[in-house]
Amino acid sequence: MIDPNLLRTKLEDVVANLAKRGTTLDVAKFTSLEESRKSLQMKTQQLQSQRNALSKAIGQAKAKKEDTTALMQEVEGVTTELATTEQAFDAIHKEQTEFLSYLPNLIHDSVPVGKDEDANVEVRKWGEPKTFDFVPKDHVDLTASQHAIDFDAASKISGSRFAVLRGEVAKLHRALAQFMLSVHTTEHGYQEVYVPYLVEREALYGVGQLPKFEQDLFHIKGERGLCLIPTSEASLANLVRDSILTATELPLKFVSHSPCFRSEAGSYGKDTRGMIRQHQFDKVELVQIVTPESSYEALESLTGHAESILQRLELPYRVMALCSGDIGAAAAKTYDLEVWLPSQQKYREISSCSNTEAYQARRMQARFRPTASAKPELVHTLNGSGLAVGRTLVAILENYQDEQGNVHVPKALYPFMGETRVIQLAVA
Numbered sequence: 001m002i003d004p005n006l007l008r009t010k011l012e013d014v015v016a017n018l019a020k021r022g023t024t025l026d027v028a029k030f031t032s033l034e035e036s037r038k039s040l041q042m043k044t045q046q047l048q049s050q051r052n053a054l055s056k057a058i059g060q061a062k063a064k065k066e067d068t069t070a071l072m073q074e075v076e077g078v079t080t081e082l083a084t085t086e087q088a089f090d091a092i093h094k095e096q097t098e099f100l101s102y103l104p105n106l107i108h109d110s111v112p113v114g115k116d117e118d119a120n121v122e123v124r125k126w127g128e129p130k131t132f133d134f135v136p137k138d139h140v141d142l143t144a145s146q147h148a149i150d151f152d153a154a155s156k157i158s159g160s161r162f163a164v165l166r167g168e169v170a171k172l173h174r175a176l177a178q179f180m181l182s183v184h185t186t187e188h189g190y191q192e193v194y195v196p197y198l199v200e201r202e203a204l205y206g207v208g209q210l211p212k213f214e215q216d217l218f219h220i221k222g223e224r225g226l227c228l229i230p231t232s233e234a235s236l237a238n239l240v241r242d243s244i245l246t247a248t249e250l251p252l253k254f255v256s257h258s259p260c261f262r263s264e265a266g267s268y269g270k271d272t273r274g275m276i277r278q279h280q281f282d283k284v285e286l287v288q289i290v291t292p293e294s295s296y297e298a299l300e301s302l303t304g305h306a307e308s309i310l311q312r313l314e315l316p317y318r319v320m321a322l323c324s325g326d327i328g329a330a331a332a333k334t335y336d337l338e339v340w341l342p343s344q345q346k347y348r349e350i351s352s353c354s355n356t357e358a359y360q361a362r363r364m365q366a367r368f369r370p371t372a373s374a375k376p377e378l379v380h381t382l383n384g385s386g387l388a389v390g391r392t393l394v395a396i397l398e399n400y401q402d403e404q405g406n407v408h409v410p411k412a413l414y415p416f417m418g419e420t421r422v423i424q425l426a427v428a
Contacts, residue, residue, distance in 0.1 A: 001100050001362045008034065017106045020113050020324040025103070033096045040089040047082040051075060101205070102212050104329035105359040108296075111333050114323030120336070121323070126307065127316030129340045130399060138343030139397040140274045142405060143169060145427045149275065160272075161264065161279045163390075168423040172396065172409070173282070175416035177257045177389050180284040180309055182416075184386055188305045190255035190286060195235035197258060198226040203238040206364035208330035208356070218261045218279075228261035233383045236287040241364040244376050245289075250368060251298065252289040255386065257282065275390045276348065282389035286353075288382040291368065295355050295380035296333075303335045303353040306386045310350070312412040315395050316340040318347050332357045337387070339395045350391045353384030 007014055007030060015025050054075045061068045112121045143149040148169035154162035165173050184190045198220060204210040204227060209217065218228040229235060236254045245252075260283050264270075271277035286305060290298045303319065310317045322334040331354035338347035358378040361367070367376035400408045405426035409417050 001359060002103055002106060003358070003362065004096075004100060006106075007100075014106065018103065020107060020111075021104055021327070022115065022325050023104055026099075029099065030096075033092060033099060036092045037089070037096060040085060040092055044082065044085050044089055047078055047085060051078045051082060054078060098211070101363075105208075105332050105356060107324050107327060107331075108333040108355070108357075110321075111327060112321055112323040115325040116323075117326045119323035120326055121321045123319040123321050123335065125316075125318040126311060127314065127340075129316050130342065132342065134403045136342040136398060136401060137405065138274065138341075139394045142397050142401055142407070142425055145405075146425050148423075148425060151274075158279075161277065163275055163278060168420055169393070169397075169425075171417065171420065172413070172423065173389060173393050175413050176392050176396075177282060177284055178416050179413055180386055180389070181255060181257055183309060183312070184255045184284070184286065184305060188253075188308075190253040190305075193236060193239075193254045193256045195229075195232050195256050195258060197229050197261075199229055199234050199238070201225050201227065203234055203241070206241055207234050207237050207360050208363065209234060212329060216263050218263060229258065230262050231260045231283060231383075231385075232256040232258040232285040233287055236285060237289075237360055237366075237381050237383065238364060240289050240366040240379065243366055245366075245368040245379065246372075247291065247368060247370050250289060250291055250379065251294070254287045254289075255284060256287075257284045257389075275394050278390065281391075284386050284389060286382075286384045286386040289366070289379050290382065291370075292358065292377070292380050295357060295382060298380075298382055299333065299335070299353065299355040302382055302384050302386075303337070306337055306351045306353055306384050309387050309392075310337065310339060313392070313396065313410045314412075315392075315399055317350070322352075328352070328354060330354070330356045330359050332359065339391070340399065341395060342398045348391070350395065351385035351387050353382070355380065355382050 002014065011027065015027065018025050054071055058068050058071045058075065061071060112119060139149065148166050150164040150166060153164045181192060185192050201210055204217065209230060217230060220226045220228065236256055240252065260281055262279060264277055264279065286302055288298050288302055317337055317339045320336045320338060322336055327334050334352055334354040336349050337351040339350040341348050357380050360381045361378040366379050368379050369376055396410060397407050400410060402408065407423040407425060409421050409423065
């Protein structure tokens with residue numbers, strides 16, 4: 001959530017910043033709410049002061065054994081009016097908080113300004129796309145003859161946008177997650193965490209999924225109102241909700257492998273072929289909780305951790321700085337990693353690495369004390385895919401295929417694939 005004080009003191013700057021995203025702030029609405037809030041707050045303070053003065057007068061009158069009936073009646077009237085005013089203040093405060101909860105984060109000054117993904121800026125590339133002396137197949141055609149990725153079977157079970165993985169391809173999928181976790185925990189300093197896949201609405205509010213992205217979630221019927229996680233970020237970031245950490249506890253670095261569930265409500269007709277856009281998919285998620293002054297250094301570090309996985313798998317990729325019109329609502333700055341897919345002859349997103357600054361922390365009330373005696377400050381939170389397992393699987397199948405239609409296992413995965421070095425997908 002945006003700092004309300006910025007709206008009160010630098011409204012024009014906030015309006016201009018949000019406009020870069022294509023978001024129009026309803027200034028009249030905010031101003032009206034703010035005037036009502038200030039008026040009710042002032043009235044509340046006046047009534048509290050009046051009640052305190054009357055209570056003091058009653059005490060003095062009793063000490064003199066004077067009649068306090070009139071004063072008691074006056075106190076009763078002020079108390080009743082105060083209760084009504086406090087109730088009105090709470091209602092306005094709630095309405096103002098709800099208004100703010102729909103606003104996206106302010107973007108960092110270094111974010112390129114643009115309307116959509118066409119304005120994203122390439123930061124760097126790694127690796128050269130492989131040149132095939134045959135027409136490479138996409139992952140759907142590669143796995144069709146062996147039903148190694150079976151979309152028809154999944155459709156019978158769950159409908160569209162699900163997949164069943166079989167045999168060596170399922171093994172490869174598992175190996176990828178194990179490989180990613182191993183690298184991040186042993187070399188990058190992350191603590192592995194197993195998290196719940198069902199979370200309460202408060203957790204989703206904390207990371208900015210609610211209330212704005214209600215339609216993108218899978219809701220579980222029942223009185224508890226649980227939802228399936230769209231990413232384990234929702235669970236990991238909330239580990240510090242309603243906490244006051246010490247400076248020595250930071251940074252916190254968490255990694256988790258989990259399935260993720262998204263309705264893809266806004267992507268009708270997009271990427272309907274294959275595993276690129278599914279309702280259920282696996283990710284290895286990276287989350288960091290850091291001090292404000294270190295968060296942009298942490299963003300570069302976290303992005304590098306995700307890149308290292310692609311480099312070890314020898315998959316060509318590029319890093320894109322997302323523009324103001326393409327960046328996620330909670331992010332102040334985002335880098336996308338895009339891996340090369342031979343069948344599409346283009347780079348496709350495989351990871352997003354974002355600094356949300358204090359946007360999530362303010363919603364979660366996640367704080368730290370710079371020193372033992374200091375006032376608590378909001379932490380900064382970062383997240384990124386390290387990587388999306390299904391899309392990494394797709395990239396390996398397509399980049400490591402041979403002319404016969406078999407797939408060679410990347411050397412980095414040998415320790416996780418047993419004796420398997422070639423996945424036999426061609427028809428015998």
